[in-house]
Amino acid sequence: MDTLSYIQVFEESMSLYTGDDPLDPWGSFVMYLESQDGGCELPQALDRLVQEFLNVEKYANDIRYVNYCIRCASFYPEPVAVYNHVFSKGVGTRTAALYVSWAKQFEQNGKIEQAEAVFQRALENEAQPGDTVLNEHRQFQIRNQIQAPVSASRTPLQNSNLTNQMSSQREPAAQYKASAECPSGGIVTSTTVSRSENLGTLPSSQRSGVQTVSQYTTEDLICEGSELCFEEVRARKYFEKIRAKQAEEERERAYNTPAAATLCCCFSASPSTAGGSSTASDL
Structure with a gap:
């Protein structure tokens, strides 16, 4: 068949x-x-x-x-x-x-x-x-x-x-x-x-001959012997900025307290004024 x-x-x-x-x-x-x-x-x-x-x-x-x-x-x-x-x-x-x-x-x-x-x-x-x-x-x-x-090699129109x-x-x-x-x-x-x-x-950047530079260095991607992904590197940099900002705010608050203001006034007196007072007492 x-x-x-x-x-x-x-x-x-x-x-x-x-x-x-x-x-x-x-x-x-x-x-x-x-x-x-x-x-x-x-x-x-x-x-x-x-x-x-x-x-x-x-x-x-x-x-x-x-x-x-x-x-x-x-x-x-x-x-x-x-x-x-x-x-x-x-x-x-x-x-x-x-x-x-x-x-x-x-x-x-x-x-x-x-x-x-x-x-x-x-x-x-x-x-x-x-x-x-x-x-x-x-x-x-x-x-x-x-x-x-x-x-x-094709043009955009193609x-x-x-x-x-x-x-x-x-x-x-x-x-x-x-x-x-x-x-x-x-x-x-x-x-x-x-x-x-x-x-x-x-x-x-490649067509114009401009060299592309990575946002992160090799050192940024290494942490305690292990490799970090880009998201982890971004997170680390973000939290570092937050901590730096918090430290700056704490310094400003400490500077603006009453005790700090009094201390600053004592040290802000001019040398000429201090010298004049001493001469008057001697007389």
Whole structure:
């Protein structure tokens, strides 16, 4: 039995399904095909699965379905086109796995700016798990820190024009067949993910050649052999100012007491006056 016949028989059996989670038997079917003959039928089955639930809202951010979409995309010559298409249908908008795979595909293609834009969209949409997005984004930035200045060379006008661009591109059906022979689906909507207007720009101090000086010295950040965070250093400096102010106020209060005033009057008498009194008594 060929692949299409396998899928057709399975879909006919699904017409009798009465459960509330049709994705589950589809998943079992995919696992079965994967175990048969090295999984050569898998690409077609995944493509049918993705199409079957593409417009089912309850599966849009179901991690199982999102992972099936990612696996399906891996069999296409242009996986990014698949990510664009399913994302435009609302799939994976709050799921970290889709953004991470999408960004990595851009990165593999050398499109670092687009990959960064995908990570920014993931952060904006609060994709979950959040830790996954943050960790993957951090690793991405570390891997590509040498390439970061490329994006910094753009002008502000170019930056502002890179937000919310949508385009439709017609792909020939044969382009997406490859060895998997997955159908192309006709017109694929390509989405350029919106990005921050200031993404990749250098601070003004670096552009002008002015050296940036840290507010705190290394000595400020060391206390009794342990390192302090900047918040702790700020707190220490704040309380030092408070204590100095209190000490100054106490000195002023002590100076203004009656006893202090009398003492000050005694010492404030002029030398000439004191000398004149002495001469009068002698006479």
